[in-house]
Amino acid sequence: MKLGKWLLPTYAILALVYLLVPIVYTIAFSFNDSQRTNIIWNGFTWNNWLTVCEAQGVCEAFGNSIFIASISTLVATVLGTAISIALVRYRFKFRSAMTLLLFMPMATPEVVLGAGLASQFLAAGMPKGITTVILAHIMFCISFVVVTVRARVASLDPKLEEAGRDLYGSPSQVWWRITFPLLLPGIVAAALLSFALSFDDFIITNFNRGAVDTFPSYVYTAAARGIPAEANVIASGVFLLAIAMVLVAQIGGAIRRKKLGITT
Amino acid sequence: MANEPSGRGFAQSGADLELVHVTKSFPGFTAVDDLSLTIPAGSFFALLGPSGCGKTTTLRLIAGLEEPTAGKILVGGKDITNTKAYQRPVNTVFQSYALFPHMTILENVAFGLKRRKIAEPLKLAHEALALVELDHLAQRKPQQLSGGQQQRVALARAVVNRPALLLLDEPLGALDLKLRRQMQIELKAIQSEVGLTFLHVTHDQEEAMTMADTVAVMNKGKIEQMGAPAELYELPHTRFVATFLGQSNLFDGQVTGTEGDTLVVSVPGATLHVSAARSQVSAGAITVGVRPEKLEIHRESPKAAGRQVVGPGRVIDTSFAGVSTQYVVTVPELGDITVFEQNDGDIVAVGEEVWLSWSIGHAFGLPIEAPFDETDLSTRALATAVQ
Amino acid sequence: MAIGAFSHGPSGVTTDATVQRSSRIAWLLLLPGIAYLILFFLVPLASLVMTSFQETIPGGFIGEYQNAFRWENYVEVLGLYGEHTMRSFLYAATATIIALIIGYPLAYFIGVKLRRFPLLQSLALVLVIAPFFISFLLRTLAWKQILADEGFVVATMKTLQLLPDDAHITGTAISVVFGLAYNFIPFMTLPLYTTLERLDLRLVEAGSDLYANPFTTFVKVTVPLTMPGIISGTLLTFIPAAGDYVNASANFLGSTSTAMIGNVIESNFLVLQNFPHAASMSLILMSAILVLVATYVKKSGTEDLL
Numbered sequence: 012m013k014l015g016k017w018l019l020p021t022y023a024i025l026a027l028v029y030l031l032v033p034i035v036y037t038i039a040f041s042f043n044d045s046q047r048t049n050i051i052w053n054g055f056t057w058n059n060w061l062t063v064c065e066a067q068g069v070c071e072a073f074g075n076s077i078f079i080a081s082i083s084t085l086v087a088t089v090l091g092t093a094i095s096i097a098l099v100r101y102r103f104k105f106r107s108a109m110t111l112l113l114f115m116p117m118a119t120p121e122v123v124l125g126a127g128l129a130s131q132f133l134a135a136g137m138p139k140g141i142t143t144v145i146l147a148h149i150m151f152c153i154s155f156v157v158v159t160v161r162a163r164v165a166s167l168d169p170k171l172e173e174a175g176r177d178l179y180g181s182p183s184q185v186w187w188r189i190t191f192p193l194l195l196p197g198i199v200a201a202a203l204l205s206f207a208l209s210f211d212d213f214i215i216t217n218f219n220r221g222a223v224d225t226f227p228s229y230v231y232t233a234a235a236r237g238i239p240a241e242a243n244v245i246a247s248g249v250f251l252l253a254i255a256m257v258l259v260a261q262i263g264g265a266i267r268r269k270k271l272g273i274t275t
Numbered sequence: 276m277a278n279e280p281s282g283r284g285f286a287q288s289g290a291d292l293e294l295v296h297v298t299k300s301f302p303g304f305t306a307v308d309d310l311s312l313t314i315p316a317g318s319f320f321a322l323l324g325p326s327g328c329g330k331t332t333t334l335r336l337i338a339g340l341e342e343p344t345a346g347k348i349l350v351g352g353k354d355i356t357n358t359k360a361y362q363r364p365v366n367t368v369f370q371s372y373a374l375f376p377h378m379t380i381l382e383n384v385a386f387g388l389k390r391r392k393i394a395e396p397l398k399l400a401h402e403a404l405a406l407v408e409l410d411h412l413a414q415r416k417p418q419q420l421s422g423g424q425q426q427r428v429a430l431a432r433a434v435v436n437r438p439a440l441l442l443l444d445e446p447l448g449a450l451d452l453k454l455r456r457q458m459q460i461e462l463k464a465i466q467s468e469v470g471l472t473f474l475h476v477t478h479d480q481e482e483a484m485t486m487a488d489t490v491a492v493m494n495k496g497k498i499e500q501m502g503a504p505a506e507l508y509e510l511p512h513t514r515f516v517a518t519f520l521g522q523s524n525l526f527d528g529q530v531t532g533t534e535g536d537t538l539v540v541s542v543p544g545a546t547l548h549v550s551a552a553r554s555q556v557s558a559g560a561i562t563v564g565v566r567p568e569k570l571e572i573h574r575e576s577p578k579a580a581g582r583q584v585v586g587p588g589r590v591i592d593t594s595f596a597g598v599s600t601q602y603v604v605t606v607p608e609l610g611d612i613t614v615f616e617q618n619d620g621d622i623v624a625v626g627e628e629v630w631l632s633w634s635i636g637h638a639f640g641l642p643i644e645a646p647f648d649e650t651d652l653s654t655r656a657l658a659t660a661v662q
Numbered sequence: 663m664a665i666g667a668f669s670h671g672p673s674g675v676t677t678d679a680t681v682q683r684s685s686r687i688a689w690l691l692l693l694p695g696i697a698y699l700i701l702f703f704l705v706p707l708a709s710l711v712m713t714s715f716q717e718t719i720p721g722g723f724i725g726e727y728q729n730a731f732r733w734e735n736y737v738e739v740l741g742l743y744g745e746h747t748m749r750s751f752l753y754a755a756t757a758t759i760i761a762l763i764i765g766y767p768l769a770y771f772i773g774v775k776l777r778r779f780p781l782l783q784s785l786a787l788v789l790v791i792a793p794f795f796i797s798f799l800l801r802t803l804a805w806k807q808i809l810a811d812e813g814f815v816v817a818t819m820k821t822l823q824l825l826p827d828d829a830h831i832t833g834t835a836i837s838v839v840f841g842l843a844y845n846f847i848p849f850m851t852l853p854l855y856t857t858l859e860r861l862d863l864r865l866v867e868a869g870s871d872l873y874a875n876p877f878t879t880f881v882k883v884t885v886p887l888t889m890p891g892i893i894s895g896t897l898l899t900f901i902p903a904a905g906d907y908v909n910a911s912a913n914f915l916g917s918t919s920t921a922m923i924g925n926v927i928e929s930n931f932l933v934l935q936n937f938p939h940a941a942s943m944s945l946i947l948m949s950a951i952l953v954l955v956a957t958y959v960k961k962s963g964t965e966d967l968l
Contacts, residue, residue, distance in 0.1 A: 338871055339871075340867050340871070359870065359875075360870040360871055361870045361871070361873045361874055361875050361876075362873075365871075366872065367868075367871045369864055369867075369868060371862075371864050373862070373864040373865050373867065373868035375868070375883060375887075376865075376887070377889075386869075386872050386874070386882075387872035387874075390872060390874045432872070433871075436872070436873070
């Protein structure tokens, strides 16, 4: 009986530990005083963190990834938010066809998306490079933005906007002062998701990047000859930054809810 | 529903329920405090109290959804304290109805029978649905039914198992007033038809009084008073019962002597009399109470033997409610007194000087205690509600 | 079924007046995004179909093809890569089941048991999505190094005689499935968490009140009520796992004997420049997944995935 009570928590904690093992490993090896390869522990050092950009190509690839993710996120968030609003608030023809079109990119394996785009660029005679990567990333981010923002639009009471119009707000004032601020948490979540997806995407990128290196493609190529510890530094830095942001948002939210006495 | 003679596994009629010194503590507070209680077989018993008084926890303890910190629970003389909910011959009609949304009405009602591997579960489920007049909706899903219909399905789902004891957790709470009245009558009819023991938990005093044979008023984890509804109303034993069950005018004072079988009580501004047989205390501090509808209002000082007279006072508020009129009369030193008077066409105006009187036999004496404050209980309700 | 004179059907969806505004604005909002998806999702699919029927130009260079209707491409790839296809689905299915076995109890613990502790619940959720924030490739490489022949895990298992002295973990089917399961557990756990977090525990209590023991209650009440989460979780795991080529690649957890469809498509497209074969493999993968998903969703009885 007592044993049964502990079974589930123990299992869950072990599962969480399992999820975290490679993360801890990656972070630990960013401090490894590695020689040529970063496989065997050679002792602790700060050097990799202090001289990140000395490893050839790491920082350039990282910069490319940041650039690609920023542009893709911006475009995908705008396009996706507009679609979400239309889907929830308006009725129009071909609605189910459009829902299907939005769902399909998420249900299609990435290799297929990557190969499809690559063959289209090939057929169109478009050289592969940073532009083709951005075009590809926007495409798969749109669906994820729609899924995230749509839930937020659906939970937004249209009466609030009616109240805004009733109180002499022009359509643009109602949008900027009422709708947009209320949708913002959803839009921000969608943008963060897009950024993360774009930043970490490898499969689609690999088909369309040509000679351009992104951070994941750098790691993939380097895996054949051994990853420099500097790659671990970049991944760890991004991880720690992201986790800090999420923790602040999540725990801040939980504390606020607790203060307000919302138990659900 | 026909009483079939065999093969149902559990009770053919209700069984006694006995709680022996049951205590349930949660971190920080005690929801049920050393509760002992016997509910005889076949009765309709109501547990009445404000939210957070421990009545729902009591119900969950009996159902097996909570484990008592101390004490024993017996059904039909058998100790079931250490059995699990699914092993107990007890069924609950949940406040939220808790109908399984992924099953049809029929599947919901047959669920318990199937688990106990009782023969012909679907036939019995149809019978139970016929009892609540919903057999024609057997193939629907719960979401397609109205609140009142869902409530009846929940009842059928519990009754079909012929439990020794049926627990009703504020089952009418979500219904509107009209439907509530109708369901109260139906529920009562079903109880006498199937002859099971019903334990009904509610915060609605009117519901408890109209439906139950016996009402137990619960407060802060303890039962304050238990008895037939009329008995509780006419002769409350505690200040809590006097104010939670209907309204009361209460006067705090001291017993100063006796006149035969009557206590003489001195309160600020008056000397009151109360029958010793109707008083819980016979000396020292006492609260004298009288129900508002027992009071009469007079424009001149009345002279009548056996009646208590107070006044003069002044009418400060009247509210007309059709069959009756409610007055608030302020009497110097005694304070505000509420009076319900039947509507005889003569309404006393605000500002008039009046005297009040009541039959001494209607007054009751209570041990003195601090006034009951309903607000301090409501926060605890949250903690008890879910697990 | 006895729906007699008394039946009143489920009330129709009431349409809010605000919903029915002019559809011109709707199209204005929809058009840019939809056009984008047509241009960069549908057209590439069409281009893939065309490529899959192309043939080599007589006397042309490697990687030069012309439009044709060469359906033999499909026959060829099925013959060449049938084994890879079977392997992909087998690996992905196994990884999905493992992820479900790990993810369901985890999601149940976070979504149900931690409800009373919102702070702990948020923290646990952050830990579940934490792998998203570190490079997918690096965490897979981390496993490669942890499971390497000279690593701690293999050494310990060999000392305990759980593995023969000459055994490997990396490069085998086991390590590929392990890596796939690991990488997609968050995709499994999150949708499960969402449904479990909303699971009405009063229904579970009702089950136990109605003589169902904990196991029966789980099977008859909890599982059906969380079916939407199970379906989206398994799909979100299975689809990317079936098309993955990182875990199975020889530089990561696999070897040439573990190559999956993804590896075939990658090498045909990017190395061999056999675009028609890569395209026909892609389309075979996509249609297989579509058929699987459609039957799965239909069988599980949940159509409202989106």
